Amino acid sequence: xxxxxxxTVLDGEGIRKKDxxxxxxxxxxxxxxxxxxxxxxxxxxxxxFVVAPSFVDxxxxxxxxxxxxxxxxxxxxxxxxxxxxxxxxxxxxTDPVIDSVSKVFDLKRRIQNSNAKCEIIISSAITxxxxxKELVDFRDLSQMGIMYFTDDGNGVDDPELFDFALALxxxxxVTVAQHLEFKEFRENKYFVNEGEVxxxxxxxxxxxxxxxxxxxxxxxxxxxxxVHYHAMHVSTRRSVELIRIAKQAGINVTAxxxxxxxxxxxxxxxxxDSTSFVNPPLRTEEDCLALRKGILDGTIDAIATDHAPHLxxxxxxxxxxTAPGFIGLESAFRVSLSAICKTSKFGDVVPQxxxxxxxxxxxxxxxxxxxxxxxxxxxxxxxxxxxxxxxMNSVSNLDASSFSSxxxxxxxxxxxxxxxxxxxxxxxxxxxKNGILQS
Amino acid sequence: xxxxxxxxTARDVLKFGDDFLTIDEVGRSGLEDIVEFAESFVGDSxxxxxxxxxxxxxxMFFEGSTRTRLSFELAAKxxxxxxxxxxESTSSVKKGESFKDTAKTVEAFGVDxxxxxxxxxxxxxxxxxxxxxxxxxxxxxCHAHPTQALIDVLTIRDSLRSRGKDIxxxxxxxGILGDVRNSRVARSSAKALSLxxxxxxxxxxxxxxxxxxxIETLGFSSFTSDLDSELEGLDxxxxxxxxxxRLQNKRMQSxxxxxxxxxxxxxxxxxxxxxxxxxHPGPMNRGVEISSQLADSKKSLxxxxxxxxxxxxMAVLLKVLSEVGN
Numbered sequence: 001x002x003x004x005x006x007x008t009v010l011d012g013e014g015i016r017k018k019d020x021x022x023x024x025x026x027x028x029x030x031x032x033x034x035x036x037x038x039x040x041x042x043x044x045x046x047x048x049f050v051v052a053p054s055f056v057d058x059x060x061x062x063x064x065x066x067x068x069x070x071x072x073x074x075x076x077x078x079x080x081x082x083x084x085x086x087x088x089x090x091x092x093x094t095d096p097v098i099d100s101v102s103k104v105f106d107l108k109r110r111i112q113n114s115n116a117k118c119e120i121i122i123s124s125a126i127t128x129x130x131x132x133k134e135l136v137d138f139r140d141l142s143q144m145g146i147m148y149f150t151d152d153g154n155g156v157d158d159p160e161l162f163d164f165a166l167a168l169x170x171x172x173x174v175t176v177a178q179h180l181e182f183k184e185f186r187e188n189k190y191f192v193n194e195g196e197v198x199x200x201x202x203x204x205x206x207x208x209x210x211x212x213x214x215x216x217x218x219x220x221x222x223x224x225x226x227v228h229y230h231a232m233h234v235s236t237r238r239s240v241e242l243i244r245i246a247k248q249a250g251i252n253v254t255a256x257x258x259x260x261x262x263x264x265x266x267x268x269x270x271x272x273d274s275t276s277f278v279n280p281p282l283r284t285e286e287d288c289l290a291l292r293k294g295i296l297d298g299t300i301d302a303i304a305t306d307h308a309p310h311l312x313x314x315x316x317x318x319x320x321x322t323a324p325g326f327i328g329l330e331s332a333f334r335v336s337l338s339a340i341c342k343t344s345k346f347g348d349v350v351p352q353x354x355x356x357x358x359x360x361x362x363x364x365x366x367x368x369x370x371x372x373x374x375x376x377x378x379x380x381x382x383x384x385x386x387x388x389x390x391x392m393n394s395v396s397n398l399d400a401s402s403f404s405s406x407x408x409x410x411x412x413x414x415x416x417x418x419x420x421x422x423x424x425x426x427x428x429x430x431x432x433k434n435g436i437l438q439s
Numbered sequence: 440x441x442x443x444x445x446x447x448t449a450r451d452v453l454k455f456g457d458d459f460l461t462i463d464e465v466g467r468s469g470l471e472d473i474v475e476f477a478e479s480f481v482g483d484s485x486x487x488x489x490x491x492x493x494x495x496x497x498x499m500f501f502e503g504s505t506r507t508r509l510s511f512e513l514a515a516k517x518x519x520x521x522x523x524x525x526x527e528s529t530s531s532v533k534k535g536e537s538f539k540d541t542a543k544t545v546e547a548f549g550v551d552x553x554x555x556x557x558x559x560x561x562x563x564x565x566x567x568x569x570x571x572x573x574x575x576x577x578x579x580x581c582h583a584h585p586t587q588a589l590i591d592v593l594t595i596r597d598s599l600r601s602r603g604k605d606i607x608x609x610x611x612x613x614g615i616l617g618d619v620r621n622s623r624v625a626r627s628s629a630k631a632l633s634l635x636x637x638x639x640x641x642x643x644x645x646x647x648x649x650x651x652x653x654i655e656t657l658g659f660s661s662f663t664s665d666l667d668s669e670l671e672g673l674d675x676x677x678x679x680x681x682x683x684x685r686l687q688n689k690r691m692q693s694x695x696x697x698x699x700x701x702x703x704x705x706x707x708x709x710x711x712x713x714x715x716x717x718x719h720p721g722p723m724n725r726g727v728e729i730s731s732q733l734a735d736s737k738k739s740l741x742x743x744x745x746x747x748x749x750x751x752x753m754a755v756l757l758k759v760l761s762e763v764g765n
Contacts, residue, residue: 190560194650195650195652196650196652196653196656197653198650199620199649199650199652199653199657200649200653200656200657201560201561201582202560202580202581202582202583202621202622202623202626203560203580203581203582204581204621272560272561272564272565273568274565313537316537316538316539316540317537317538317539318501318538318557318558318559318561318562318565319559319560319561319562319565320558320559320560320580321559
């Protein structure tokens with residue numbers, strides 16, 4: 001049993017100061033203005049901190065199976081709980097690709113036999129081997145409980161094939177999530193925004209329109225179905241605009257943005273450092289501002305990490321052959337809060353904008369993924385205690401050397417960032433206490 | 440974007456121990472400093488014949504090159520340095536050790552300076568971060584080729600001087616013609632010439648033009664796809680090498696399309712300002728970007744450029760590897 005004292009509850013049901021009592025089975029049994037101490041029960045005082053539903057990452061590259069040197073189940077899930085996450089969606093672009101019942105079965109068994117610190121939600125590719133040629137077996141996979149399909153890393157270029165994918169997704173009630181990028185637009189392999197900075201450096205980069213054109217096409221197709229379509233890591237202001245219009249038109253679309261796209265822009269690339277290359281690339285300052293606005297006004301539903309671990313060796317190669325991507329689980333909250341609450345004043349338990357960050361990192365992804373016990377939202381009596389306790393005001397320099405991830409590819413190392421994940425509670429148990437993993 | 444985002448602040452004049460990676464980093468005063476130093480020993484560099492004796496300069500070329508590597512190596516030898524020559528195709532490095540390990544290994548041999556050529560943009564910046572010895576950029580992808588820019592500046596100053604003209608670049612107009620979008624020579628030379636006061640006009644097919652927002656930062660005053668209307672007003676015209684693989688893709692339908700509108704052949708020679716001179720960093724594709732007649736004519740400064748390759752590179756090596764000239 002656990003008693004959380006003096007916390008400011010932020011769960012979409014209104015901000016309020018409450019004490020929370022969690023019982024042996026991990027369920028919240030009391031939520032009151034003041035609960036008096038009970039003998040032999042652990043108590044944590046979280047005055048000045050926010051108590052929120054734990055985070056859910058819609059976009060983690062677990063690297064299992066196939067690249068366990070860069071990350072494995074234990075290291076990824078440890079990084080996750082330290083970052084305040086209790087659930088993550090594992091991307092299927094592994095080796096082999098998760099694209100069949102047997103591959104799902106193998107991964108499930110590995111997770112069961114592992115020392116996973118949080119829930120792992122398995123997703124499947126849309127096309128076999130993510131090759132964009134033939135669709136996976138939506139029927140069998142959905143019957144096995146797979147609800148999330150994506151070729152992440154590749155967009156589905158073929159419009160007819162994508163139309164068929166949405167028809168199947170409608171039939172079996174699953175979500176199709178698109179990596180938005182028409183490959184034909186890419187002349188060269190620099191993971192940089194095509195524009196002023198790339199042109200100055202002589203790099204052929206990735207155009208904003210390669211994302212926007214695919215998003216516009218997908219929305220046009222999705223309008224013909226009663227289906228949930230999810231736009232992954234949107235990165236441009238026009239993408240935000242397209243999603244806004246589609247939502248107004250009644251299309252069942254949700255969207256995510258990464259923490260790094262909220263905080264950084266293409267000028268990072270001028271450093272000519274390998275930790276500036278990511279796909280989608282860091283865009284313009286204008287795009288960055290539009291993405292923040294998208295989070296604040298709810299056009300963008302979720303913040304998802306796109307946690308993409310790579311070993312240092314990959315980053316020690318020339319930029320033309322470097323692997324794109326950043327790790328994100330352990331920095332996601334701080335980076336997002338720093339981006340969204342840039343101008344908020346310090347000292348407020350709930351700074352302006354922080355509610356949007358919490359919604360985008362916990363409530364909305366839980367709802368989109370229909371996570372049982374979490375999708376209903378609030379921290380109410382009777383719900384399972386999946387909780388994160390957040391300090392919204394502390395400022396410190398990020399130290400990547402202290403990360404639990406096996407990889408270190410982050411552009412944020414040494415950067416001054418706001419906020420801190422203090423405690424993570426999973427199924428009523430403190431798995432992270434004062435920023436330290438509990439055994 | 441109203442603010443120019445890609446502006447790099449000039450560091451300082453090139454000094455002992457520095458890297459030489461881009462023209463932007465040295466700025467106008469650094470550029471003038473190197474150029475004037477090179478001019479001080481053009482024709483007779485004997486006093487520096489042993490300035491770098493006991494030093495080892497390594498050329499690390501991950502991309503094919505003849506003149507750049509030869510002129511760097513000759514420059515180093517004329518200064519009394521030992522030369523270690525390293526060439527590896529990109530593909531074999533990919534298979535084996537990392538780029539970083541390769542650079543660190545060469546440094547560990549006791550080398551005093553690395554001269555890096557690579558097809559990947561920023562490669563010499565990466566090496567400079569990994570090693571503790573001076574690194575000279577001998578060309579990185581389509582980004583920068585700063586010693587070629589020194590050569591172009593020296594060649595133009597020489598041409599002006601030999602005709603009794605003011606060597607200041609104020610008021611002179613230089614055209615850079617070809618695949619500017621994909622040219623490191625264009626980027627470095629446009630920057631250097633504009634820093635010294637020249638008006639630099641980019642001339643290229645519309646789809647070979649850099650992003651409009653970057654043109655000014657790159658050093659160009661304007662861009663045009665109308666070569667014929669520019670011919671009369673130019674004092675110098677730098678032609679870029681046209682790579683064959685760029686002549687048949689989505690951006691350019693055929694070699695004939697290019698020749699028709701952008702090749703310095705036939706009647707275009709007559710329309711060129713009689714006082715104008717032609718330059719080319721080499722290697723040339725005769726009959727594509729330039730006619731043989733023009734390349735071998737008195738209007739061509741192409742061999743002067745080649746001969747300035749050595750003093751330009753000697754000046755840089757002396758600056759970063761010795762106290763001479765500092």
